[in-house]
Amino acid sequence: MLIDYLPVLIITGVASFMAAAALFVSFLLRPNNPYREKNTPWECGMDPVGDANTGHTRIPFFIIAILFIVFDVETLFLFPWAALLPDKGISVFIFIEMFIFIAVLALGLVYAWVKGALEWV
């Protein structure tokens, strides 16, 4: 039913509107006095060296992101299965099916573990 999803639209709109209203009230009240030192990135009083957003980050963050995609898609497959499982006619069949699926994914987790992708030193 599409009407069930109408509240999502309304609540997003109302929340955005209230946030914008709060920002507008603050805009009317707040002072605005920027100068060079105030607008530098905060680094304990030192002059910042170089840009931060040029992408100098550690590679494990990227590996975690890839692993996340694998496992998140897996959970998506599990949701309809979980809702259907207590249906007696098919439950044994789909349980064995899902057992194989989870075993394959567990193997993937073991592989990542052994390869050291989960180590964070």
Place this chain on the structure above:
Amino acid sequence: MPTLDLILEVILLTVKVAVLTQIIFALPMPLTWLERKIAGHIQVRLGPWRVGPHGILQPFADAIKLLFKEDIVPDKADKILFKIAPLIAMVPAFAVFAAIPLGDTFKIPVIGAEVKLYLSDMNVGALYILAIGGLSVYGMILGGWASNSKYALLGGLRCSAQMISYEIAVSFAVIGVVMLSNSLNLLEIVKSQGGSFLSWNFLYLPVGPVWFAIFLIGSVAEINRIPFDLSEDEGTLSSGYHTEYSGMRFSFFMLAEYVAMVTVSILSVIFFFGGWNAPFAFLSFIPPIAWFMGKVCFFIYFFMWVRFTLPRYRYDQLMKIGWKILIPLSLVNILITGLMLI
């Protein structure tokens, strides 16, 4: 051609949404006061005391202060992303409430009209909450990146890696609940736990308590609270992804965090502790909404209690708990739950 009923329903929905959003928007005010007061008493000091009796007006003073603060945008920041990131963090925290029921129906005493205490009876409620709740991470990583500050960047990266790691564990715990209650609809999940406290999912032995533990640990990490608040570890990262923010935009990040804490408390109650059902059948003369609010308040208190009791984990310990303990444990637990149900 829309019928009159449909138009009336949309108007009623809009009114309900407006009321709910106002309440959620104002909710952090009592919660910050409560948190600081609880912190004070746990650490044997008074907490807020100067503004009003027992410092009860302190949140209002804070709100006024935040409203009058200058909105500093660093010169080298990505201006557009920097300005909209707090909104991206905040709006999903509100949008989650479209699917969260606060009760079944409520009869207004004088006029006798029945009001539904939920906005949407959507049949994929649990999945919707996970999906929309996960969107907040965009606000945090964009805020951290757009600030062009090293602390903010590191905080944003840490925060996103932590949130996506624990999101998997939380999803598995929700799958466990779906298996036990046989529905993705939150109203159905609560209905399936009716009767007495023995039918609560928490007491579905032996898997219920394990699911609850996974859900609780995962959600504390998801909402970035101690002992998992690595993204704003002030010893190493000053303030994490919102280092460069000030004034209202800073308060939006805080608002998102508090609303997420309330959401997680509500979800714990709905998924594991029978929602608005009374623990004993003879106690059902107390209105369901009172039971619901009581349980939710307990969980909010629990999160504050944990915050001032436990020390913070290191980042490698955090990743270890998420990937090497919670995920294998939930995979095994899914199979055990499946074996019990077939």
